[in-house]
Amino acid sequence: MSAISSLVCSNIFRNGFFQCLPSISSIITPLxxxxxxxxxxxxxxxxxxxxxxxxxxxxxxxxxxxxxxxxxxxxxxxxIGEVLELERYTDSAEGFTLLKPSSWSKVDKAGATALFQDANKGSNNVGVVVIPVKITTLSQFGTPQFVADKLILAEKRKESTKEAEVVSVSERTGEGGLQVYEFEYKVDSTRGGLKRILSAAFVASGKLYLLNIAHSDGSEGPIDPDRRNTLEQILHSFDIAPST
Structure with a gap:
């Protein structure tokens, strides 16, 4: 267990995904x-x-x-609140699929397997990281609450973080009975202010898959109900790619 914990924390929490994807109210032009x-x-x-x-x-x-x-x-x-249209994105090479905003562009970012950004506010994004692991299910790593605690601990260790708090933790069943953990938490930092983070994780074929949805959620521009519903659709759509 300690080896797994060390691997995940060193490769993702400290130097990778959650740092390279800044912790997801859009500025929309008339066009x-x-x-x-x-x-x-x-x-x-x-x-x-x-x-x-x-x-x-x-x-x-x-x-x-x-x-x-x-x-x-x-x-x-x-x-005031842009209606985001979603489209299916599937990475057959890495073996995952999810819904993503059709208007958000795919960009290259160190540490991210796939990253989609809002063109008007890059800190609003949807990202996926895939890394090899030696476990076959998430439960071998820990309970959903255990993983959520690790996420918050990693956020609090960042110098820019002022406050981090878990909002909710849940578990669902994905394709073929796949075990999927889902988390929601909020982070207030000196880099970008208050953020709402929705994350999902699962293990399949010797790989750990992590989804991170980051969106601004400050007092001056809170997430409206329609936008939140869209972000939750993205969260619940994250799954292993269906076999062809």
């Missing part, structure tokens, strides 16, 4: 508006809103508003 979004904020040109004479202020503002309302929202609006 990224999804017309079906329900929450819209009209953007106006401040220069146009400044009247030449105070007596003309009301007439000018009404005129500008009329023009704005006559043009499609897609040109002058942003979504």
């Amino acid at each position: 990224q508006l999804k017309t079906r979004s329900r929450s819209l904020v009209v953007l106006s040109n401040e220069d146009e809103l400044v009247p030449t004479y105070s007596t003309r202020r009301r007439a000018l503002n009404v005129s500008i508003l009329t023009v704005l309302l006559s043009i499609p929202f897609s040109s002058f609006a942003i979504a």
Whole structure:
């Protein structure tokens, strides 16, 4: 057990995955508006809103508003909460599959087998690490709570971490009866502020698979219910790739 613990901590917790994937509210440009979004904020040109004479202020503002309302929202609006569309990503070589946001780009990052980032906020990301191990199931490493404690311990050891707390721990059954651990915790650090982390892990074919979903979740920009639901869909989709 001590050898396994040492291997995982040295390869992942201290020098790898959770450090290279910063602990996942998006800034969305007008071009990224999804017309079906329900929450819209009209953007106006401040220069146009400044009247030449105070007596003309009301007439000018009404005129500008009329023009704005006559043009499609897609040109002058942003979504408060972007609706993320998910698509299936499968790595046949490493043997895992998951759902990932179709608008997030795949990037190269040392220590990550696969990493997808929000183009507008790179600290919002979904990453996977795969490493060889000598165990056949997660239970041989420890209980879900034991692994969660290791995750938090690794976060607290970082100099940038101000606070780290486990939110929930669970276990589910994956493809073919696969044992999957899932964790949720939050981290407040000097690098990026408050983050919400959703993680999943399983062991298959002599490999340890780790999923890490990191998203900003500060008081000024908390995760909205729709975005949280999407992140949970990603978490629950992480599994061994089906055999062909």
